[in-house]
Amino acid sequence: MKQNHPFHLVNQSPWPLTTSLSVFSMLMGVIKWFHLLEMDLLMMGFLLTIMSSYQWWRDITRESTFQGHHTMKVVNGLKWGMILFIISEIFFFFAFFWAFFHSSLSPAVELGMNWPPKEIKTFNPLEIPLLNTLILLTSGLTITWSHHSLMENNYNQSLQSLMLTVFLGIYFSFLQGFEYMEAPFSIADSVYGSTFFMTTGLHGLHVIVGSTFLLICLIRLFKNHFSSTHHFGFEAAAWYWHFVDVVWLFLYISIYWWGS
DSSP, X not given: OOOSSSOOOOOOOSHXXXXXXXXXXXXXXXXXXXXXXXXXXXXXXXXXXXXXXXXHHHHHHIIIIISOOOOHHHHHXXXXXXXXXXXXHHHHHHHHHHHHHXXXXXXXXXXXXXXSOTTOOOOOTTSHHHHHHHHHHHHHHHHHHHHHHHHTTOHHHHHHHHHHHHHHHHHHHHHHHHHHHTOSSOTTSHHHHHHXXXXXXXXXHHHHHHHHHHHHHHHHHHTTOOOSSOOHHHHHHHHHXXXXXXXXXXXXXXXXXXXX
16 A cells, blocks of 8 residues: 555554453452452463553554554654653652652651651662672663664674673572562561552563563564664664663662662
8 A cells, every 4th residue: 555654554463452351350260369369360461461562562563564554754753752752650659759759758747757766677789789789780780781882883792782681681680589588678668668668669571571572672682683773673772771870879879878
């Protein structure tokens, strides 16, 4: 079909519908898990979400890489979409930082007007939190190295540095999981436990999402889907990863270091 404009009008697709139903099933599965301690619906919803997402991303990859539908005009729109998405994520974290500083700068009488509240043993910011900070800062360097190598058509260096970035992201998640298992307090321990686990846990979820994003880019890079002039999927993943890095710096300084 001939079109006289540079925009891409997407074909009819079942994946938005199946993905939304799968996510809804997963949410119902979480409720069932909380109340009945049964994970069958949760796992089914999770698997269906993965399957639908895979096929949706596959179609987008086809239309951008093989069919040539992602023109400069389309890519420009995708860039603005990613920028607005990251801005919305900034305000999302802003709300949790607001809750933390509201509670810590003026502790309530119920907390003994102390921060951290009495009987709460906080993490040493010079142990795992500092190591995780170094890991994320290093991953920020490796993803930049990979991006610049890609722009210079240095395929091997781009692939190697992206593999290192994915490894560092997974290593960060592993260390945070270990930290949670060893935590001397829980999410139920006053507003300190709530703000700590909500903020660090949501950041940890973003690290997992970012690592998955970069892993998809690694597979696509291995399959030669990117070129020095056409690689917005990779660029969007790099933007997201830098956002995750910056949020962690604020989180480390305010919650782990100052807040303890």
